[in-house]
Amino acid sequence: MVTAMELRSFKVRAADDHVRVVTGDTSGDSGTDLLGAHAQAVISAAAPLFEELSARVGAELRALSYNGDDDALRVAPTPGSTFDPSALTIRGEDLAPHVPALKTIARAILGELRAMAGDSRGPAPSGDRKEDATTEDGSKDWEALYRRGFTGWELSRPAPPLASYFEASPPAGSRTLIVGCGRGNEARLLAGLGAKVTAIDIAPTAIEQAKAIASPHPIEYREADVFKLRGEPPAFDLVIEHTCFCAIDPARRDDFVAAVADALVPGGALVGLFFAHGREGGPPFTVTEEELRARFSPAFEIEHLAVAGNSVITRRGDELLARFVRR
Ligand SMILES: C[S@@+](CC[C@H](N)C(=O)[O-])C[C@H]1O[C@@H](n2cnc3c(N)ncnc32)[C@H](O)[C@@H]1O
Structure with a gap:
């Protein structure tokens, strides 16, 4: 299930x-x-x-x-x-x-x-499903979660704040990278708006399931670790973040910023929806506006960072819509 x-x-x-x-x-x-x-x-x-x-x-x-x-x-x-x-x-x-x-x-x-449905663990503090699948090093085993079908974070459609943002300014022709793409909800949105989409996820089953969902527009799905983008030549005009940053260990946030910065050409943008739910623990790990400014501003100009207006009701007021431009 x-x-x-x-x-x-x-x-x-x-x-x-x-x-x-x-x-x-x-x-x-x-x-x-x-x-x-x-x-x-x-x-x-x-x-x-x-x-x-x-x-x-x-x-x-x-x-x-x-x-x-x-x-x-x-x-x-x-x-x-x-x-x-x-x-x-x-x-x-x-x-x-x-x-x-x-x-x-x-x-x-x-x-x-x-x-x-037989899950006695109850809701996570975020309202998303809290699972106990972890790898040997204690981090979340995303592949196990996809294989078990435990993907309660997924909206099964693009996040409304990202959908309205991109529908208002379609990124036609942009070389676009979606990090932690899951089953590809944002990948299909962006491809439908004319972007040249590459979508990566560390979990092979997520990639397999994303590929199995039909899209009339081409999408390159790749099983890949976002941290491996570090040191690669910049190849993208746009990077999309939606619940990948909150999924990774907070100790690796600077590595995440550096990886995204390396992926973008100068003037390219990171557009993200950051989860600022304010509760302890995770994933999803919360973040504040101040922390995002501090971590991203050395490599990015903070063009927009504000509470998103049309989040789904379970996340209303807890999501920060960001547009950070690579210096
Ligand atoms: C909370 S889920 C969100 C998935 C999707 N963005 C969505 O909103 O439905 C986090 C996703 O990040 C992926 N992920 C976690 N660590 C990753 C990494 N180091 N590199 C690439 N993807 C990663 C997971 O496999 C998972 O699909």
Whole structure:
């Protein structure tokens, strides 16, 4: 079973202990009902949001939903109440204060889905799946995770902040390197926008699975270690980073910066989405804006570094969109 999964929408019904969720993976979207103790755990996680919204409308709300397609929080009618639920659709800037509560609910849902799938380890602090596959030197055994299908970090589509960034300024013709490409979600995005894409990953099964996903545009997939780019002649105009930096041992971050710097021609850019979740441990290992500036600025001009606006709900507010230009 492949556990790559993104939470697309959910509906929490406290009145009848029922939670309905829609998740997406590489084979499309599917719905799941959480009942009994699984539903109750999610309803408990949703209790503060129910309380807050009930106080706001002056009626006891017992059902709410979040839909990732239009990024909106809605409430359902409460029997006997005069409150009109259609008056309460929260989205855009109004959603921001509720994001922490929505993330709490989303993580509870992911934890229950994993428990239902027979994984008793529960959710990682990031909401991603925490696995115990390690190599002999204690680092993460990515190949083992792909072989076991334990790839809960994967969105099964390009990360929305990267998709909007590149759709607004397509990198047509750029020689583009994607590091830690996984199953190639960003590789297909960039190739579709006209970039000449080389995508590397250290895990052979990731590369095999990426190659097996059809793309109408050519992509060169390679099994390779990002650290081996060190000292190679610069060959790329663009490097894309998405959850590779957070996957590596923090002690190797300067090596990562040096490898990416070596891969880029002067004036070339690193465009990345860095995970700044602020929790201890990993992977995924967190990073701060200050650390990124300190590590990258000797070799790169920091053109843009700010919290991404349209991250998926489980990572909202935790991702830094970066554009660093090679000096
Ligand atoms: C958290 S996953 C992210 C995968 C993909 N970017 C995504 O978002 O779905 C981290 C990826 O980095 C790869 N990786 C880890 N260390 C690497 C290295 N030294 N060189 C290349 N890839 C590496 C792993 O195999 C894994 O595919």
